[in-house]
Amino acid sequence: MENFTFENPTKLIFGKGTISRLATEIAPEKRIMVCYGGGSAKRNGVYQQVKDALKDHFSIEFWGIEPNPDYDTVMKAVALARQNDIDYLVAVGGGSVIDATKFIAHAIPYDGEDPWQLAIHNELITRSTPLAVVLTLPATGSEMNHRGVLSRRRTKEKVSFITPFSFPRFSILDPEVTYTLPRKQLSNGIVDSFMHIMEQYMTTTGNSVLMDRWAEGALLSLIEIGPKVLEHPTDYDTMANFMLCTTMALNGFVGMGVPQDWATHRIGYELTILYGLDHAETLAVVFPALLTILKEQKKEKLAQYAERVWHIQDGNTDQKADKAIEKTVTFFRQMGLRTRMSEYGIPAEAVDIIYQRLKKSGAVYGEKKNVDAEMARAIFAQSL
Amino acid sequence: MENFTFENPTKLIFGKGTISRLATEIAPEKRIMVCYGGGSAKRNGVYQQVKDALKDHFSIEFWGIEPNPDYDTVMKAVALARQNDIDYLVAVGGGSVIDATKFIAHAIPYDGEDPWQLAIHNELITRSTPLAVVLTLPATGSEMNHRGVLSRRRTKEKVSFITPFSFPRFSILDPEVTYTLPRKQLSNGIVDSFMHIMEQYMTTTGNSVLMDRWAEGALLSLIEIGPKVLEHPTDYDTMANFMLCTTMALNGFVGMGVPQDWATHRIGYELTILYGLDHAETLAVVFPALLTILKEQKKEKLAQYAERVWHIQDGNTDQKADKAIEKTVTFFRQMGLRTRMSEYGIPAEAVDIIYQRLKKSGAVYGEKKNVDAEMARAIFAQSL
Structure with a gap:
């Protein structure tokens, strides 16, 4: 067997009716940005459950993270988060939304000139905005790992980034949200x-x-x-x-x-x-x-x-x-x-x-x- | 499937020659107490490896944790730790030493009159001294869980305590230390x-x-x-x-x-x-x-x-x-x-x-x- 180091601090909250746990798992003073994909969260009822759970928190929404999330899209989210002094992120979606939100989390506190470097040189990631996940599409495993994939269509690049700062604080997995996939x-x-x-x-x-x-x-x-x-x-x-x-x-x-x-x-x-x-x-x-x-x-x-x-x-x-x-x-x-x-x-x-x-x-x-x-x-x- | 919450933050450091990682995994300013059992750590060379790894840290030793660790023994360790302003514990041993060290970690900051209550009413455990493990005897799994078992021979009691504060910060598993078991x-x-x-x-x-x-x-x-x-x-x-x-x-x-x-x-x-x-x-x-x-x-x-x-x-x-x-x-x-x-x-x-x-x-x-x-x-x- 090879030597290894294993660490996975993500808390998994699994089961029926667990989306409401957002209300208690995030400290009440946090300023939250919820990141969404293209709109399926509104059709399957997850949006309303998230909204209800966060009704006593300050929160804003960012919509429009596409499949194979694009660097230009996530940088719009970073700008919105900075404008609103966001200090907690919630990704509601599948692997694309989660991966994008991970990158957003790393880019928000980064003060270097070119945040794309974070995707290439992962060692530049030394602190990140905390993030949680409400999973709607089981596939990538991003809800409980330190990986992410980001595309840059302008330059035809697709890179994978790995950093311990990418582990979500917690992830909520309610199997009922998958019924409409x-x-x-x-x-x-x-x-x-x-x-x-x-x-x-x-x-x-x-x-x-x-x-x-x-x-x-x-x-x-x-x-x-x-x-x-x-x-x-x-x-x-x-x-x-x-x-x-x-x-x-x-x-x-x-x-x-x-x-x-x-x-x-x-x-x-x-x-x-x-x-x-x-x-x-x-x-x-x-x-x-x-x-x-x-x-x-x-x-x-x-x-x-x-x-x-x-x-x-x-x-x-x-x-x-x-x-x-x-x-x-x-x-x-x-x-x-x-x-x-x-x-x-x-x-x-x-x-x-x-x-x-x-x-x-x-x-x-x-x-x-x-x-x-x-x-x-x-x-x-x-x-x- | 039943609803569940899973969380296991313990970092596992596994393989040959990994005991030396103690040197870098614990912040240099920590005041460490290393807890041992009956002396096998001296015979199998683990003691020397731990000592070498911690040579630049302040550390003291507590010896004599018995199989099925006893409340009276662990309370002696708690007293020693308090006298020396200990703020980090390292358990070197198998399940008994680890379980005892977990209880020591909970009892050090506890200001109630009767620390035995922590073993019975686990919800009283609200903060603990951080602890790490060097495993010498594979068996109980205590090196990567939130469980512990404590005996009280005086009253013929044996209780199991469970609290998230019992997770070690990290555990070092070097298979070579098992050769002499x-x-x-x-x-x-x-x-x-x-x-x-x-x-x-x-x-x-x-x-x-x-x-x-x-x-x-x-x-x-x-x-x-x-x-x-x-x-x-x-x-x-x-x-x-x-x-x-x-x-x-x-x-x-x-x-x-x-x-x-x-x-x-x-x-x-x-x-x-x-x-x-x-x-x-x-x-x-x-x-x-x-x-x-x-x-x-x-x-x-x-x-x-x-x-x-x-x-x-x-x-x-x-x-x-x-x-x-x-x-x-x-x-x-x-x-x-x-x-x-x-x-x-x-x-x-x-x-x-x-x-x-x-x-x-x-x-x-x-x-x-x-x-x-x-x-x-x-x-x-x-x-x-």
């Missing part, structure tokens, strides 16, 4: 959280007995819950199980002392930036192709995954690995996602366009830092 | 952590898909690791896996939104108080008998446990439940523990003595609050 967002949420586990698990065998079991346990849970979520999206226990899985998929609980991969996430960003795919769609396209290209490297772990998660006992290591990849594709498709670039209308030229961009950036990804521009080209060619 | 303490540690998982798992089915998987994953891990720990207690990865399992067994990670039991722990205390059994020994005696007596109530979950943890696929629910109990007994015995009162030389009269004590206390335990004095009598009679 569009089917597409449920599908994406299942695949997104499945892939968060996979990035921490699909490396080599023998690193941590317990972390492997917990990762496999979370994968088994998502495989069991996934079809039920799509069939019964207003069943409380189903949605509670779903919500808990998505949060636990990326809060550090399955990643202690083990190598991690994340190449699928990182090269997948290109498909969002260039062709507008949803984040989960990029994962469903890239991951099966990555496993095929890196099969030799990941074969032993693929066989373990085949045995323990898909109950495949027949065949040799190689055959088990192949079957595990097939099963994974089938699961993504069962969840309603397409798994090839061509199915999303992306032309074959994309392979070379992405190759050129990655070559220019010089970045290398993956557990063994061997997913460079060349290997990414092979992966995208495989995924056509 | 006596075999008996390793056996106890495995059974103790196995039972911590069981108390959170062996209730009813269908509460949480993920928590069930994680509990089963931890049980599978301990079953795999247990024999290796006894055979190869100086193998780094084996001991690292063991140490991680024991911490994760009782830090809230497998207990979210699920009913819990804890009857085995609570009625098992009697065997420690009256007959001096180690804590883990009481669990190995009580649990199989409790499962036998409560088989009807726990049958469905026992069958799930049989299938997923012991891979028992044949037979009906009843037969699976029986086999699961047998397998559990076999595992405890394989770990070197005896599982019957008579094997520890406890006479048959004990059953009635304990019955009278429990009847007098009037307490009821277990997930369904039906383990009263009568049922405890049946359980102890079964365990003779």
Whole structure:
């Protein structure tokens, strides 16, 4: 096992009727800005619950955080917060709203000239406005982790920032708020959280007995819950199980002392930036192709995954690995996602366009830092 | 799933050579008291590592915290800390030293007349001296939770106290410090952590898909690791896996939104108080008998446990439940523990003595609050 430091101070408040806890969890003298996305919070009743809970606090609202939140949008929120002496933020939404609010929290007290530097050089983040979350879309795990992703459309950049200052003080997860989510967002949420586990698990065998079991346990849970979520999206226990899985998929609980991969996430960003795919769609396209290209490297772990998660006992290591990849594709498709670039209308030229961009950036990804521009080209060619 | 609030702010510092981190994790101006047990820290080299790490801090030492720490002992530590204006505590040891240090942390700033009240009425604990841990004996999970157990031999009491102020600020877990542990303490540690998982798992089915998987994953891990720990207690990865399992067994990670039991722990205390059994020994005696007596109530979950943890696929629910109990007994015995009162030389009269004590206390335990004095009598009679 590798040496590690684990810390996750976020308080999780989970269950029916818990949005009202905003009233008591935030000190009465705080000046709050509540950050929202595009308006779904008004349609599903969450807006009214938040408003009722904060009726005795000073609070203002910022609306309009878009999917894949943009730097220009969050800087408008920063300006509004500064004008109003805001000292507490509440993100009401899914990963995009939460990630944006994390960046807003870091940028408000920052007195440097160019706040974009905070997204690039995370060590510049040394204090932040405290933030809480009311989660409406289970998927990214941002409600209980120190990660965030920010885009800058003007410069075609998408960066991931990590800092302990990004942990929310508390997050409220009421499964009832998920009942009105569009089917597409449920599908994406299942695949997104499945892939968060996979990035921490699909490396080599023998690193941590317990972390492997917990990762496999979370994968088994998502495989069991996934079809039920799509069939019964207003069943409380189903949605509670779903919500808990998505949060636990990326809060550090399955990643202690083990190598991690994340190449699928990182090269997948290109498909969002260039062709507008949803984040989960990029994962469903890239991951099966990555496993095929890196099969030799990941074969032993693929066989373990085949045995323990898909109950495949027949065949040799190689055959088990192949079957595990097939099963994974089938699961993504069962969840309603397409798994090839061509199915999303992306032309074959994309392979070379992405190759050129990655070559220019010089970045290398993956557990063994061997997913460079060349290997990414092979992966995208495989995924056509 | 039940509504729940989860919070665990303890920072875990895990791996080889990490004791030196004490130097930087505690602010230089702190006045530290380091709390020790009976002297094993001097024999295994941990004492010297702690001393070296704290060489630039002001620090004093308190020695002599006994197994099942006693109120009179901890109050001597409180007096010493007050005399020296101590404002940071470091527990170096296993569960007993950590639990004692937690109580010392609560008692130092308490200005009430009778600090024992803090152990009984936990809501009286409203501030505490910060504390850190260097773990030397993996077993209780106290290094990453808000629980503690304190005994008062003078009055034959043993109480468990729970408060968010009991979370250590950080805990250092270096698997290498476990190499010199006596075999008996390793056996106890495995059974103790196995039972911590069981108390959170062996209730009813269908509460949480993920928590069930994680509990089963931890049980599978301990079953795999247990024999290796006894055979190869100086193998780094084996001991690292063991140490991680024991911490994760009782830090809230497998207990979210699920009913819990804890009857085995609570009625098992009697065997420690009256007959001096180690804590883990009481669990190995009580649990199989409790499962036998409560088989009807726990049958469905026992069958799930049989299938997923012991891979028992044949037979009906009843037969699976029986086999699961047998397998559990076999595992405890394989770990070197005896599982019957008579094997520890406890006479048959004990059953009635304990019955009278429990009847007098009037307490009821277990997930369904039906383990009263009568049922405890049946359980102890079964365990003779």
